[in-house]
Amino acid sequence: MELENKIVIVAGGASGIGTAIAQLAAAEGGTVVVADRNVDEARRVASTLPKGDAYALDVIEQTSIDGLVAFVESRYGAPDVLFNSAAIWEMADILDATRASFSALFAVNVTGLFFLQQAVAKSMIAAGRRGAIVNIASQAGRRGEADSAIYAATKAAVISISQSAALALISKGVRVNAVAPGNIDTPMWQHIDKVFAERYGLEIGQKMADVAAAIPYGRFAHPLEVAQVAVFLASTRSEYVVGQTFNVDGGNILS
Numbered sequence: 001m002e003l004e005n006k007i008v009i010v011a012g013g014a015s016g017i018g019t020a021i022a023q024l025a026a027a028e029g030g031t032v033v034v035a036d037r038n039v040d041e042a043r044r045v046a047s048t049l050p051k052g053d054a055y056a057l058d059v060i061e062q063t064s065i066d067g068l069v070a071f072v073e074s075r076y077g078a079p080d081v082l083f084n085s086a087a088i089w090e091m092a093d094i095l096d097a098t099r100a101s102f103s104a105l106f107a108v109n110v111t112g113l114f115f116l117q118q119a120v121a122k123s124m125i126a127a128g129r130r131g132a133i134v135n136i137a138s139q140a141g142r143r144g145e146a147d148s149a150i151y152a153a154t155k156a157a158v159i160s161i162s163q164s165a166a167l168a169l170i171s172k173g174v175r176v177n178a179v180a181p182g183n184i185d186t187p188m189w190q191h192i193d194k195v196f197a198e199r200y201g202l203e204i205g206q207k208m209a210d211v212a213a214a215i216p217y218g219r220f221a222h223p224l225e226v227a228q229v230a231v232f233l234a235s236t237r238s239e240y241v242v243g244q245t246f247n248v249d250g251g252n253i254l255s
């Protein structure tokens with residue numbers, strides 16, 4: 001049991017990779033708080049876990065972040081582990097991108113992730129926890145994306161934030177790492193496929209098929225394949241791993 005008796009927060013746990021992380025963290029003995037803007041789904045996911053709870057989190061609101069930490073502390077004590085998986089994607093190329101889209105994506109993917117990490121780290125440190133934080137970046141943060149320039153910039157920021165946090169917090173007992181997933185079969189990618197279909201007149205499923213064909217492994221990943229690496233990075237098996245971003249992408253990016 002990798003996370004036995006650990007108090008675990010999964011931000012964005014109501015869907016896709018976050019749900020797979022919540023399920024695996026619970027199977028590994030954690031008490032898991034599924035925190036998501038979509039509270040109905042968060043409750044549904046939490047109800048399937050051996051030890052789980054749900055919280056209506058909107059990472060763009062500091063009061064919501066503070067409320068989550070207060071909820072976890074009062075019910076379970078300070079958290080041991082944070083998985084920062086909440087994010088949004090919008091199509092945006094350099095010439096058409098709008099300020100509204102830029103603000104919306106940075107508010108969730110960067111500002112939200114940063115200040116949730118901050119609030120949870122403060123709680124861990126105040127309680128003397130040996131904590132672990134795993135931020136979910138993306139292969140899109142490793143290189144630009146012509147159709148997703150803003151999203152790619154947010155994910156490059158997540159890699160940088162994870163490195164800075166790792167350096168700042170390791171001496172205080174909190175270990176920070178990140179995962180950079182490649183192409184994962186989740187509701188986010190179903191949405192991306194639909195947006196590409198509308199924009200370029202493709203059949204539904206065509207964009208996913210084209211992308212899958214270009215992955216060295218030859219297919220999209222299942223969310224569990226990302227969750228396994230994320231849980232490894234939160235467990236003592238990776239105790240000496242600090243400030244890294246692990247690619248889980250079927251060979252797309254070699255580093």
Ligand SMILES: NC(=O)c1ccc[n+]([C@@H]2O[C@H](COP(=O)([O-])OP(=O)(O)OC[C@H]3O[C@@H](n4cnc5c(N)ncnc54)[C@H](O)[C@@H]3O)[C@@H](O)[C@H]2O)c1
Nearest residue numbers: 012015016017037058059085086087138181183184186188
């Ligand atoms: N699916 C992929 O191929 C892929 C690839 C690389 C990185 N990622 C990253 O993995 C993470 C999970 O992606 P996914 O594919 O599971 O996406 P998803 O859309 O299936 O799930 C994202 C979850 O985040 C929640 N969320 C969005 N905005 C929020 C907010 N303001 N406050 C709280 N919760 C909010 C949503 O309600 C949803 O439950 C994201 O960080 C994403 O950028 C995904």
